[in-house]
Amino acid sequence: MLIVQKYGGTSVGSVERMKNVAARCLATARQGHQVALVVSAMSGETNRLLKLVNEIHDDPNDREVDVIVSTGEQVSVGMVALAIRAAGGKARSFLGHQCKIVTDSAFSRARIVSIDSQPIKDALDAGEIAVIAGFQGVDEKGSITTLGRGGSDTTGVAIAAALGADVCEIFTDVDGVYTTDPNVVPSARKIDRISYEEMLELASLGAKVLQIRSVELGMKYKVPIHVRSSFSDVEGTWVVPEEISMENVVVSGVTVAKDEAKITCEDLPDTSGVASKLFGPLAEASISVDMIVQNQAHDGTTDLTFTVPRGDRKRAVDLLRAQVPDLVGPEGQRIKFDDEIAKVSVVGVGMRSHAGVAKRMFQLLAAENINIQLISTSEIKISCVIARKYAELAVRALHDGFGLSLPPSERAGL
Amino acid sequence: MLIVQKYGGTSVGSVERMKNVAARCLATARQGHQVALVVSAMSGETNRLLKLVNEIHDDPNDREVDVIVSTGEQVSVGMVALAIRAAGGKARSFLGHQCKIVTDSAFSRARIVSIDSQPIKDALDAGEIAVIAGFQGVDEKGSITTLGRGGSDTTGVAIAAALGADVCEIFTDVDGVYTTDPNVVPSARKIDRISYEEMLELASLGAKVLQIRSVELGMKYKVPIHVRSSFSDVEGTWVVPEEISMENVVVSGVTVAKDEAKITCEDLPDTSGVASKLFGPLAEASISVDMIVQNQAHDGTTDLTFTVPRGDRKRAVDLLRAQVPDLVGPEGQRIKFDDEIAKVSVVGVGMRSHAGVAKRMFQLLAAENINIQLISTSEIKISCVIARKYAELAVRALHDGFGLSLPPSERAGL
Numbered sequence: 120m121l122i123v124q125k126y127g128g129t130s131v132g133s134v135e136r137m138k139n140v141a142a143r144c145l146a147t148a149r150q151g152h153q154v155a156l157v158v159s160a161m162s163g164e165t166n167r168l169l170k171l172v173n174e175i176h177d178d179p180n181d182r183e184v185d186v187i188v189s190t191g192e193q194v195s196v197g198m199v200a201l202a203i204r205a206a207g208g209k210a211r212s213f214l215g216h217q218c219k220i221v222t223d224s225a226f227s228r229a230r231i232v233s234i235d236s237q238p239i240k241d242a243l244d245a246g247e248i249a250v251i252a253g254f255q256g257v258d259e260k261g262s263i264t265t266l267g268r269g270g271s272d273t274t275g276v277a278i279a280a281a282l283g284a285d286v287c288e289i290f291t292d293v294d295g296v297y298t299t300d301p302n303v304v305p306s307a308r309k310i311d312r313i314s315y316e317e318m319l320e321l322a323s324l325g326a327k328v329l330q331i332r333s334v335e336l337g338m339k340y341k342v343p344i345h346v347r348s349s350f351s352d353v354e355g356t357w358v359v360p361e362e363i364s365m366e367n368v369v370v371s372g373v374t375v376a377k378d379e380a381k382i383t384c385e386d387l388p389d390t391s392g393v394a395s396k397l398f399g400p401l402a403e404a405s406i407s408v409d410m411i412v413q414n415q416a417h418d419g420t421t422d423l424t425f426t427v428p429r430g431d432r433k434r435a436v437d438l439l440r441a442q443v444p445d446l447v448g449p450e451g452q453r454i455k456f457d458d459e460i461a462k463v464s465v466v467g468v469g470m471r472s473h474a475g476v477a478k479r480m481f482q483l484l485a486a487e488n489i490n491i492q493l494i495s496t497s498e499i500k501i502s503c504v505i506a507r508k509y510a511e512l513a514v515r516a517l518h519d520g521f522g523l524s525l526p527p528s529e530r531a532g533l
Numbered sequence: 534m535l536i537v538q539k540y541g542g543t544s545v546g547s548v549e550r551m552k553n554v555a556a557r558c559l560a561t562a563r564q565g566h567q568v569a570l571v572v573s574a575m576s577g578e579t580n581r582l583l584k585l586v587n588e589i590h591d592d593p594n595d596r597e598v599d600v601i602v603s604t605g606e607q608v609s610v611g612m613v614a615l616a617i618r619a620a621g622g623k624a625r626s627f628l629g630h631q632c633k634i635v636t637d638s639a640f641s642r643a644r645i646v647s648i649d650s651q652p653i654k655d656a657l658d659a660g661e662i663a664v665i666a667g668f669q670g671v672d673e674k675g676s677i678t679t680l681g682r683g684g685s686d687t688t689g690v691a692i693a694a695a696l697g698a699d700v701c702e703i704f705t706d707v708d709g710v711y712t713t714d715p716n717v718v719p720s721a722r723k724i725d726r727i728s729y730e731e732m733l734e735l736a737s738l739g740a741k742v743l744q745i746r747s748v749e750l751g752m753k754y755k756v757p758i759h760v761r762s763s764f765s766d767v768e769g770t771w772v773v774p775e776e777i778s779m780e781n782v783v784v785s786g787v788t789v790a791k792d793e794a795k796i797t798c799e800d801l802p803d804t805s806g807v808a809s810k811l812f813g814p815l816a817e818a819s820i821s822v823d824m825i826v827q828n829q830a831h832d833g834t835t836d837l838t839f840t841v842p843r844g845d846r847k848r849a850v851d852l853l854r855a856q857v858p859d860l861v862g863p864e865g866q867r868i869k870f871d872d873e874i875a876k877v878s879v880v881g882v883g884m885r886s887h888a889g890v891a892k893r894m895f896q897l898l899a900a901e902n903i904n905i906q907l908i909s910t911s912e913i914k915i916s917c918v919i920a921r922k923y924a925e926l927a928v929r930a931l932h933d934g935f936g937l938s939l940p941p942s943e944r945a946g947l
Contacts, residue, residue, distance in 0.1 A: 197601035
């Protein structure tokens with residue numbers, strides 16, 4: 120088999136841990152597999168470098184910032200390659216510009232355009248373990264780029280896709296994907312198998328174990344992803360194409376996101392073009408709008424509520440006030456906002472064939488006297504915005520209410 | 534003018550100092566010059582990285598070590614480019630593989646083969662300050678290489694040569710090249726102008742202000758090198774082609790090297806091929822032999838004495854014992870060694886036209902009762918090996934005896 124193993128910053132956080140990584144990948148290689156590693160910067164290193172940058176400069180989307188920050192992974196690949204050799208194996212490191220992970224030129228959040236995997240294949244065919252720097256690439260002009268936080272997951276899956284690997288193992292400091300955050304709900308269970316679609320929703324909704332783009336890539340190129348602990352040998356969570364049996368599980372996981380803020384524009388004219396006029400300035404400023412809910416109009420006016428990343432809330436309000444005063448009032452009088460919200464969501468491909476999940480969710484929240492402020496649904500998830508102070512309470516109620524503390528086979532219909 | 538400025542690790546040792554570098558090169562640019570910078574790693578950074586490496590691995594001549602160590606300069610160029618921009622200038626960083634400093638594949642001590650300076654020229658023509666990583670290059674296979682300690686000097690002069698720059702300014706933490714180490718001889722004087730040949734001897738003999746290879750390159754491509762302080766605006770030392778007036782100065786400088794050891798092989802047969810047989814194993818082991826002195830033979834045997842870097846002395850003795858037991862005895866009985874030596878030297882192009890410098894040197898040492906163990910001479914230098922405990926005494930005696938505490942115009946013939 121050809122196996123890609125991705126190790127996060129915690130897994131290579133010290134020389135001792137790098138030696139563990141070396142031992143683990145060598146054990147895999149000695150079973151007769153070809154192994155390519157993708158490694159992150161040692162934990163804390165990227166933050167150390169960004170702190171240095173911030174002493175001079177405050178725009179992170181800068182060519183030079185990527186030059187600086189990408190050194191974290193560069194040190195890691197060299198060290199891990201040395202560790203493998205010290206343990207008796209053969210290894211060779213690859214930087215983004217060497218293997219050649221070509222991206223666009225969006226510094227600090229670049230997207231992969233292509234990978235020339237031949238140098239890696241040559242190393243594997245020569246019996247070497249390829250140790251590839253995660254998180255980084257190179258644009259068409261040869262400038263170094265980085266893929267954004269968690270970008271090493273994306274590198275891992277992209278490399279697996281380019282090599283046609285049998286699996287991309289994502290080693291991390293937890294032993295898989297859980298039905299919800301075990302820190303909030305101690306009875307949370309590890310999920311054995313989950314579909315890309317569900318994982319995508321969980322990742323979008325705040326489960327931090329896998330970067331969204333890596334899941335998208337895995338889905339697109341059908342790369343089986345195995346999320347597992349770098350500190351143990353137990354099976355973790357397989358993220359794979361949807362299987363028939365998965366539909367029996369109505370709800371796979373419960374998530375909560377606490378990093379958004381809610382903005383409401385009141386008394387908008389109920390005419391065409393209002394929404395595009397309102398969201399135009401935000402899109403231009405690259406503020407990503409998540410949930411959008413528009414009330415049924417009455418008396419010719421309507422309210423429009425949406426959520427944005429909490430860090431962008433002030434900028435969003437300022438932009439609206441400056442650019443569409445005709446809609447929100449010259450002083451922005453008709454804008455209301457609330458930073459103290461949380462978004463709880465339930466996810467599951469089984470929802471497609473089971474009616475009543477939304478009803479059950481609203482019942483469970485109501486039973487705890489939690490008021491629902493906004494609702495948004497997709498085919499396989501339901502999200503509710505609530506007051507942030509109820510976030511943990513809501514997650515526990517939903518997790519227990521949907522029976523997620525039980526093994527899938529023992530859960531009742533709903 | 535086109536000016537290359539090279540800043541060492543101390544000059545970019547903190548964010549504050551990087552801002553000084555930015556201010557200085559911007560001041561130069563605002564006088565209408567084109568400016569390319571070459572910068573080293575922040576002081577202490579290369580050692581920090583090597584320490585990390587040593588936790589895993591003890592061979593520094595490894596492809597992966599260069600991958601790791603080269604990140605020091607990578608961080609510096611990004612930071613300095615940001616500092617220039619923060620100060621209102623335009624700047625762009627270049628790594629070894631971007632500008633393209635092609636070297637051989639001798640990791641940790643690579644030599645520059647070629648430079649494709651077009652990307653730098655394009656940046657300069659666009660009004661940008663080019664900020665180039667010192668110390669690093671890339672071999673023909675695209676692997677990252679480093680040039681060895683002090684390699685940023687070499688990068689600076691090589692870039693100046695490739696660009697056809699008018700001058701390569703080497704900014705450092707001292708304000709020029711001195712007649713000897715001012716820490717040993719307080720009356721040491723800064724040298725205003727010195728020839729490449731003299732600088733080469735001074736650098737080989739232990740003056741650490743410029744890397745030897747950078748001087749060789751400067752001489753080969755006739756790049757004027759200006760060694761000066763990054764903390765002041767005073768003129769430093771110009772290293773330039775030899776000028777007529779330089780011959781008036783008989784001795785330009787006195788140096789001392791304390792990092793060598795002396796090995797003597799006694800009672801060697803006085804036959805042809807003995808020396809090559811003896812030095813063959815050392816050459817194969819890349820142990821560089823410095824001074825070699827062979828006695829006049831008598832009774833058919835001769836003694837041969839040479840010096841090696843002190844760190845290689847044990848290895849050298851072991852090699853000789855193992856590989857040429859017929860010459861040195863099966864237990865190496867006929868090998869003697871001494872680690873407690875120093876080599877003091879006087880250097881000056883004026884020696885070519887002034888007889889009696891050697892005689893004067895021996896007199897000055899004898900007057901201090903310092904025994905001379907070995908002597909080696911070149912056209913423009915005389916070196917004596919003495920007991921290490923007399924090193925400072927010898928340097929002071931020679932410095933004063935040759936009148937180096939006086940301005941060149943006031944020095945008597947000898």
